[in-house]
Amino acid sequence: MKVLFAGGGTGGHLYPAIAMAGELRRLVPNSALAFAGTSRGIEATEVPRAGYPLHLLPVRGLKRGLSVAALQDNLGVLADFGKALGRAVSLIVREAPDVVVGTGGFVSAPLLFAAQLMGKKTLIQEQNAFPGLTTKLLARRATEVHLSFEEARRFIGNRKRVFVSGNPARSFMVLEPALARERFGLHEERPTLLVFGGSLGARSINSAVLQQLSAITRSANLIWQTGARDYERIKAQVTPSPHLWLGPYIEDMGAAYSASDLVLCRAGASSIAELTNLAKPSVLVPYPYATGDHQRHNAQALVAGGAAMLVEDEALGQSASGESILELLQDRHRLTLMGQAALKLAYPDAARQLAQRIINLVKNI
Secondary structure, eight states, X not given: OEEEEEOOSSHHHHHHHHHHHHHHHHHSTTOEEEEEEOSSSTHXXXXXXXXXOEEEOOOOOXXXXXXXXXXXXXXXXXXXXXXHHHHHHHHHHHHOOSEEEEOSSGGGHHHHHHHHHTTOEEEEEEOSSSOOHHHHHHGGGOSEEEESOGGGGGGOXXXXXXXXXXXXXXXXXXXXXXXHHHHTTOOSOOOEEEEOOOTTOOHHHHHHHHHTHHHHHHHSEEEEEOOTTTHHHHHTTOOOOTTEEEESOOSOHHHHHHHOSEEEEOOOHHHHHHHHHTTOOEEEOOOTTSGGGHHXXXXXXXXXXXXXXXXXXXXXXXXXXXXXXXXXXXXXXXXXXXXXXXXXXXXXXXXXXXXXXXXXXXXXX
């Protein structure tokens, strides 16, 4: 069995593909799995680290807006896409994959399109509640389309072969909350808030938490991942506390989730999948500049299901928002209900289910 994956640029597009490949390797040990991507995206380091071959394509994303500079740059993007499409055709001829799997984003576009033109079976896995341009354009010709949110279905035209299968996410060992808190030096049994904004951090979230820090640690524990680029700024303004763990990056996210009663974070697809799989209530702050405002759609799906509170980025630093979050953190009954609602939206077996769909497509060739 030969499967070619296309996806990258960001971890949100890459890690679901790596999760599916890992399950395929477990289910069909002799399968030949490879990836296509760019030299600039996260896939350039992470795919080889995961043990898979990476084929490079010269593809770039379109610039948003109608400025002269954006239009000029997009002419170059289209020229690069033509080159990438040619290389994708050559790659498919050379590798002869049984199925081509795309996980959205501009990185997957040339390989998926080439595979469809050549009559290959294609499977698209979309992470967000508001599908990206690549998914919307290529879904009609895909053999199967797999969504992470039911809300995304209305944006996809090919209804017969569209499935809601969830978003493959990292799995974590769940610890007893007290033991997990101790790993962060937090020994008192208090409601615990986990805050993160990705590996680089989220400056607006960090600034808002900094404003409310005294109020938070007065009655709760705080595990706070600032991100690498904001750590020194925050550290210089924070007084050490027995109720605070502060760091640029959390190595053991399983322990962090296990210790927390409430999570404050962005609404990226991977974070959403982890929160629901672990039944974690959350306060979601959509990144306002995300393509197609997709993080807002992700957050609204959890809010509609009763699993999350949505706070706008510009409102996060306001006292009313801080008070609402602190009230929620102290409301055990409401947190329990939100956690139960989150679990109802979970797809913990997504990677295995998607791997099995790929195997079925190969068998039906």
